[in-house]
Amino acid sequence: MTTAYTDKSGPFTHAPSSVAKTMATVLAALLPATLYDAWLFGWPAIFLFLFTIAACMALEAATLAAQGKEWRVALSDYSVVLTGWLLAMSLPPWAPWWVGLIAAVFAVVLAKHLFGGLGQNVFNPAMVGRVAVLVSFPVQMTAFVAPHPLFAAASPGFIDALGITFGHAFHFDTMTAASALGYVKTELTKGVPVTQSMPGLMGLVGGARPGSFGETSAPLILAGGLFLLWRRIISWHIPVAMLVTLFVLGTVFHAANPARFTDGTFQLVAGASFLGAFFIATDYVTSPVSKPGQLVFGCGVGLLTWVIRTFAGYPEGVAFAVLLMNALTPIIDHHLRPRAFGRTRTGAPLPLKGGK
Amino acid sequence: MKLFPVRGGVHPEYRKERTSELAIVALPLPSTLYLPLQQHIGAPAEPVVAEGDLVKKGQLLARGAGPVSAPTHAPTSGRIAAVTQVTAPHPSGLPQTTIVLEADGRDEWAELPAPIADPFAADSQAIRDRVAQSGIVGMGGAAFPSAVKLNLGTQNRLETLLINGAECEPYLTCDDRVMREYAAEVIDGARIMAHALGAPQVVIAIEQNKPQALAEMTRAAAGIAAVTVVGVPVQYPMGSERHLTQAITGRETPAGKLTAELGVVVHNVATARAVHHAVRFGRPLLARVVTVSGGAIGKPANVEVPLGTLVSELVAFCGGLSQPPRRVVNGGPMMGQPLPNLDVPVIKGMSGILALTAEETNEQPSRACIRCGTCVTICPCGLVPVEMAAFIRKDNLEAAAKLGVTDCFSCGSCSYVCPSHIPLVHYFNYAKGSLAAANREKRKNDQVKALVEAKAARLEKIAQAKRDAAARAKAAAPSTPEASA
Ligand code: SF4
Ligand code: SF4
Numbered sequence: 103m104t105t106a107y108t109d110k111s112g113p114f115t116h117a118p119s120s121v122a123k124t125m126a127t128v129l130a131a132l133l134p135a136t137l138y139d140a141w142l143f144g145w146p147a148i149f150l151f152l153f154t155i156a157a158c159m160a161l162e163a164a165t166l167a168a169q170g171k172e173w174r175v176a177l178s179d180y181s182v183v184l185t186g187w188l189l190a191m192s193l194p195p196w197a198p199w200w201v202g203l204i205a206a207v208f209a210v211v212l213a214k215h216l217f218g219g220l221g222q223n224v225f226n227p228a229m230v231g232r233v234a235v236l237v238s239f240p241v242q243m244t245a246f247v248a249p250h251p252l253f254a255a256a257s258p259g260f261i262d263a264l265g266i267t268f269g270h271a272f273h274f275d276t277m278t279a280a281s282a283l284g285y286v287k288t289e290l291t292k293g294v295p296v297t298q299s300m301p302g303l304m305g306l307v308g309g310a311r312p313g314s315f316g317e318t319s320a321p322l323i324l325a326g327g328l329f330l331l332w333r334r335i336i337s338w339h340i341p342v343a344m345l346v347t348l349f350v351l352g353t354v355f356h357a358a359n360p361a362r363f364t365d366g367t368f369q370l371v372a373g374a375s376f377l378g379a380f381f382i383a384t385d386y387v388t389s390p391v392s393k394p395g396q397l398v399f400g401c402g403v404g405l406l407t408w409v410i411r412t413f414a415g416y417p418e419g420v421a422f423a424v425l426l427m428n429a430l431t432p433i434i435d436h437h438l439r440p441r442a443f444g445r446t447r448t449g450a451p452l453p454l455k456g457g458k
Numbered sequence: 459m460k461l462f463p464v465r466g467g468v469h470p471e472y473r474k475e476r477t478s479e480l481a482i483v484a485l486p487l488p489s490t491l492y493l494p495l496q497q498h499i500g501a502p503a504e505p506v507v508a509e510g511d512l513v514k515k516g517q518l519l520a521r522g523a524g525p526v527s528a529p530t531h532a533p534t535s536g537r538i539a540a541v542t543q544v545t546a547p548h549p550s551g552l553p554q555t556t557i558v559l560e561a562d563g564r565d566e567w568a569e570l571p572a573p574i575a576d577p578f579a580a581d582s583q584a585i586r587d588r589v590a591q592s593g594i595v596g597m598g599g600a601a602f603p604s605a606v607k608l609n610l611g612t613q614n615r616l617e618t619l620l621i622n623g624a625e626c627e628p629y630l631t632c633d634d635r636v637m638r639e640y641a642a643e644v645i646d647g648a649r650i651m652a653h654a655l656g657a658p659q660v661v662i663a664i665e666q667n668k669p670q671a672l673a674e675m676t677r678a679a680a681g682i683a684a685v686t687v688v689g690v691p692v693q694y695p696m697g698s699e700r701h702l703t704q705a706i707t708g709r710e711t712p713a714g715k716l717t718a719e720l721g722v723v724v725h726n727v728a729t730a731r732a733v734h735h736a737v738r739f740g741r742p743l744l745a746r747v748v749t750v751s752g753g754a755i756g757k758p759a760n761v762e763v764p765l766g767t768l769v770s771e772l773v774a775f776c777g778g779l780s781q782p783p784r785r786v787v788n789g790g791p792m793m794g795q796p797l798p799n800l801d802v803p804v805i806k807g808m809s810g811i812l813a814l815t816a817e818e819t820n821e822q823p824s825r826a827c828i829r830c831g832t833c834v835t836i837c838p839c840g841l842v843p844v845e846m847a848a849f850i851r852k853d854n855l856e857a858a859a860k861l862g863v864t865d866c867f868s869c870g871s872c873s874y875v876c877p878s879h880i881p882l883v884h885y886f887n888y889a890k891g892s893l894a895a896a897n898r899e900k901r902k903n904d905q906v907k908a909l910v911e912a913k914a915a916r917l918e919k920i921a922q923a924k925r926d927a928a929a930r931a932k933a934a935a936p937s938t939p940e941a942s943a
Contacts, residue, residue: 386830444715452710
């Protein structure tokens with residue numbers, strides 16, 4: 103009988119949930135899109151992808167070990183794997199290894215651990231990593247290759263690929279192409295109206311086009327997102343708010359001036375809209391905890407994404423938009439707390455008769 | 459009947475099937491019973507017997523003391539062996555004054571109060587007195603003296619007596635069995651209570667995962683216009699008074715008020731049955747149905763147990779422990795209290811004894827909060843557990859209080875779902891305890907301050923009077939010689 107414990111209040115049962123399970127489910131949801139992209143861009147992409155994740159894991163372990171903390175437990179919940187995975191998906195697939203490494207340092211060491219580790223960070227680590235390398239190395243970060251499906255004739259072999267990721271075999275001028283968003287933007291500055299530069303929808307949806315992992319497989323990313331909704335890992339609030347905002351803005355402005363603005367559907371399927379909506383903006387740590395807060399957050403990300411894509415110097419705005427809204431999360435959380443049972447929004451007891 | 463949505467909640471694994479199909483069995487009378495003086499909320503009862511007294515079944519052993527209290531009766535005939543300190547069924551494991559009764563095996567009844575022949579014609583005060591005399595308390599676990607709650611009709615105009623048959627806690631099936639096997643008794647008791655309350659309507663709410671109980675109760679209530687049996691959604695904590703009231707009436711009880719102020723009083727099904735026994739037969743509360751379950755129990759069962767039976771004997775009757783339990787719980791796994799050991803008596807509010815294995819409790823080391831927000835979504839009180847816990851961890855109880863931690867009723871839903879296994883409810887209980895103590899301390903200090911200030915004012919008044927008198931005397935004194943000069 104001495105084995106029964108009274109050291110803790112109830113409950114004495116627990117849902118079969120854990121951080122590791124949650125993270126593993128998200129990874130599973132990303133898997134189909136990742137496999138497809140790995141095939142699409144071949145060995146260099148696979149090397150960069152694996153290298154980035156490994157770098158994130160190593161950095162996490164090293165940072166924790168340097169602080170004298172237990173790092174094996176931290177690795178076992180897969181949260182850093184997810185960070186690395188999302189980071190890798192947001193880099194150009196043929197970027198050199200050091201881009202991945204620097205991004206990983208920003209993501210794991212600065213964005214996550216400088217703020218106090220898992221759960222304490224204000225900014226989405228993967229997006230901090232991506233933005234840091236984007237502003238530091240704009241050439242490498244906007245150098246997308248056209249798809250080179252694995253085992254196709256033009257696809258670099260294993261050894262050549264090592265040269266691309268870890269050596270100097272990649273020639274920016276000859277091999278690169280712009281992503282759809284980037285192309286539209288450059289053409290626009292040359293005076294080519296959006297109506298001519300906007301690529302056909304079918305090509306976008308199919309994904310066989312230049313771009314980062316996360317930008318090139320919209321249907322699979324969408325499927326992964328729906329899987330997460332079904333598994334109740336995420337709720338619909340952030341993705342729907344973000345995508346609807348993006349779509350409405352695109353549609354309305356395109357209707358007003360088709361030559362200047364891309365349409366709503368293009369806004370949805372181009373770039374990292376789906377990846378951002380389902381996998382990045384929904385990051386637990388850096389998004390609001392209440393449902394109303396999540397709606398506001400999602401709308402904000404959608405709005406800022408559209409603004410940056412349309413008016414700012416960068417073709418893709420999801421990362422910046424998410425980071426800007428991350429900064430607002432504490433304020434949103436503070437102002438959009440749920441109403442307590444039996445109380446008004448201000449915390450006063452409900453009036454006795456007004457209780458419906 | 460139209461139902462209304464209730465915020466939040468969880469769907470724990472119910473594990474009721476282990477006992478739900480097992481009919482209630484009676485425990486053979488134990489040789490010794492231990493009856494604590496405090497089996498209820500309020501003041502402990504005062505013993506009216508002493509060591510060596512011979513008592514009969516149903517005889518008063520200790521009377522209720524004060525307005526909120528409840529008496530205790532002898533569950534069988536025998537001899538009072540002692541009035542002494544015995545470990546109470548409480549997590550602290552502290553002893554409590556307890557009457558020890560040695561059964562003589564004859565189980566002879568004392569002379570009981572006469573049945574109330576036509577309770578519906580009786581004065582409502584007579585029914586409340588009978589319920590008070592019979593030592594009936596809320597048997598869902600709260601153990602609040604029922605007669606006090608039956609008084610609510612005198613201050614409020616009541617519409618509905620809500621009989622709580624939700625039994626939303628996992629494992630527990632005692633109410634389910636009582637409703638299936640004694641439906642008519644429950645309904646009769648409920649109607650008597652409604653009469654005492656002056657409530658025209660009785661609603662019996664049963665979670666839909668108990669279809670047989672619903673069927674039995676509906677059959678027993680057929681043809682009684684004032685009684686409605688409704689199935690409510692399976693959603694923990696549907697059995698919470700305020701939430702059940704909201705589900706049935708759509709009304710949200712304001713903070714700091716009672717459901718009675720909305721015209722609704724809630725009683726448990728087993729309480730209704732006890733009222734039926736007290737009013738129709740004059741029998742005080744002597745036994746209750748307890749669900750004994752959990753992975754470490756040899757043969758789980760629903761057992762009708764004389765009050766004061768040692769839990770160890772009850773467990774032995776149920777096949778003993780098949781393995782060492784990780785936790786022994788008094789009540790359900792969500793809101794029940796942990797017990798230090800089995801050597802404590804069964805008391806009136808004990809709905810279940812669960813011996814849970816480590817697998818069932820699924821306790822894991824807590825990790826950092828990942829701000830997943832699930833606790834916020836499911837909190838049935840609309841609180842923000844994640845933020846309250848963060849403040850409590852920094853020992854900022856004031857901030858936690860501002861976020862409403864004192865509104866938390868420790869339903870356990872947030873701890874249950876937290877993927878990081880953070881013991882949120884443990885934090886909240888700690889905070890509520892400390893805040894209540896600080897409040898008492900503050901009230902005491904305020905009182906002392908008020909007394910000190912009053913005394914100072916009194917002294918000052920006396921001093922002032924003296925000074926005034928002296929000044930007057932002084933003013934008068936020089937004038938006198940002048941006048942006389
Ligand atoms: S459920 Fe747990 S991990 Fe999720 S926000 Fe609440 S406290 Fe944090
Ligand atoms: S225990 Fe308290 S804070 Fe947690 S869900 Fe229940 S009422 Fe809300």
